[in-house]
Amino acid sequence: MSDVRPGARSGPLQPVILGADIGVYALARSFHEAYGVTSVVVAGAALGPVAHSRIVRHEIVADGHDPRQLVDRLVSVARSMPDRRLLLMANSDWLVRVVVQHRAVLEQHYVVPFLSEQLLDRISDKATFAEICTDLGISVPRTLVQEFGSAEPWEAVAVDLEYPLIAKAASSADYQDVEFEGKKKVFEIATPEELDWLWGALRDAGFRGRFVVQELVPGDDTQMRSVTAYVDTHGEITLLCAAHVLLEEHTPSGLGNPAAMITYRDDPMLEQARTFLASTGYRGFANFDVKVDPRTGKFRFFEVNPRIGRNNYYVTAAGANPMRFVVEDAVEGRSIPPVVVDKEILYSVVPHRLLLRYVRDRGLAARVRRLIRAKAVARPLAYPGDLSPRRRLYVAMALVNQVRKFRRYYPEVTSTGF
Template sequence: MSEPPAHASAPRAASAPRPVVVGGDIGAYATARAFHEAYGVRTVVLATLATGAVARSRIVDLRIVPDLADPDVLVETLRGIAAEPGGPPLVLGSADWLVQQLVAERHRLEDVLVVPYAPAPVVDAIGDKAELMARCAAAGVPHPATRVLVPGRDDHTGALVGYPQVLKAASTSEIHDVSYTGKAKVHLVHTPDELDAVLAAMAAARFSGRVLAQEYVPGGDDAMGAVNVFCAPRAGGGGDVTFAQLGQVLLEDHTPSALGNSVAQLTRDARAEPGALETITAVGELLREAGWVGFANVDLKRGPDGVWRVLEVNPRVGRSGFAVTASGYNVARMYVDAFGPRAPRADAGNSAAPTPHLELGVHEHLFTLVPLALLRRYLDPAQRRQVSALRRRGAVTNPLYYAAERDPRRWAYVVAAMVNQVRKFRRHHPWSRAGRTRAAQPT
């Protein structure tokens, strides 16, 4: 798979950043690759085990910490890294709950390293889907009709807007370690009995957190979108939106535990997508008013009415956030420019300074975690032609395909990972189970 020339790694500078990522998934590797491309540095990755995504990599300094979920262990480990030669490390979380853990322990870390996130109350509020939907309603930001339930406690009768409905926990971190029969990231229920069954299973597992029951917005994978928004910290606190880029999802993961995760995404110029820029502007203002800083990954869905609705906000640059880097806007540089040693101090200067210019990502680029042959199976003819054109232009990137890697065992893992994607889609994608492809679907 071809890579644009701009992705060559830069020579390491004397004042190079010291990135640390907590979590060992593919998102951690994508972040490490962004830093390596921009600065030629290796990223320290802390993980509980050596996952294939980050193992045997030339760009990753992998350190196994079995008790990483223990806040005291996390703090001790990070402070130990900070004591090593070099400037203050910049630490990032590769999952929502890890970001929340970092911001919760910021008071024990910020004297020796940089935690480039909003204050914990802001991260918790925006990351809570129930709170987010309430804020969207108050600000007039498009979102699905929503009611909030508590398993085992509420009367679940009464129609929301009819069925089907989407059921999901308000807090990803609260349900992270909860196991119940039929657990999925998102449940699609078609009847009141199905809704009650899911809530009963949650209650039986002693989950008492809030659950969202939302209207189902019709549309396939390609009706999904994601906006990566960056808010640079400003003097006096909070942040200003300085970058935003729309990504149109072409294909999502359909395994129950990862349902809705993007595996192929096309970055787009939001100005050319009717209604997208309006929603991006509205959600950017919502984040600014909340006091957000750093990256936010905003999940959207375009309804049959053409309106892009906000589904959730992840408090980090997601794994599909590498689409931003691949399209020419390196996320590592954004972090370093805003939070590095040469960045303006948040407690200095005039808090009434002019709002920085918003840069809108406009370059078209395909980010994929699956083989192109597999992706094409689930695209319509027009999308296939578009993918072929992007490939001819060298505008296709799989973050795992990185020429800087040399270890044959790592490349064997990459091949195995792609084969596993084929197996997963054969097993879980509804069209595969029905023996059909996109080309056979009615328009």
């Protein structure tokens, strides 16, 4: 990873962010809270999370899915601000890949705080990730791999796992632009016939990557954990923050994305994340998906995202603004003392009453109520420094829309009372 671009240490900081989702807005908010700066957001459209915001400036490209257009616009933006310290961020797997693959061009203008392309290829593939973890003694679900190359005759892998099981793309970047009816981010497969259907749908859609089939680790959303980390340019792990998931999204495209979490400290889990990062030579931000296996109490690591993650604002809300870590390290070239976050806050993108309808565990529900009463609650879109009338309306409607989505895609309700 590059230290700084030529002349980058003079002039004001200028964050430039690829994308337009809630995670991008959270990054812009964290930059604004830490440095009072407006971020430049480069995307194909000014989507709701970043629309009508006073803390972002939009650079719209004709086709936000065309890497060449994105890179050309990034170069154009950089040339228009020769006196700024430019820091480039991206917060989806395929956009990280665009940045990493065009690093030679982009590092002429930007600080690019991401891992190497070689390591990205290894850890972004869920099958390879499972192999790395197994070698390091980190527990993962048992994993089988189905190839979808061009070789004929095509042959399905023998599956000796107990149903139901989980199926998902080994590399989300390979799956990004594949379209077929019934497409989901993650499939829960109940029978061999359902798996046969999925294999046929993927082949008919022209998918040429790999899918992984994994044992289903039991337990509801509250068994999930999130770990966010930053590894500096010298390989020092300077930031670790964990969160206990309370509720996940259940839409086909968003399945598995946390909708509500409580931050906390769990040293045994964090130590496993630390082992993975140190052993692989990781650099930059990383976000791990982990599940507690209720049968054994052990942590099962599912994947690592080569970025800070969609719900990154939980780290800022817990008192460790991650933008300070990357700026002081990669832009300013200064060491920052390592931090392990232990402050407890409730991070949520859903209304409180909706959340409490789904949290079945009485102890967890009590923690949620206590944090609500203490006003220790963070909503990434509701930034007091960026609430114009149109913005307020969007934030309110986003909560209403969450209610609609859960009624449609996850209607089961077990109230604990409010």
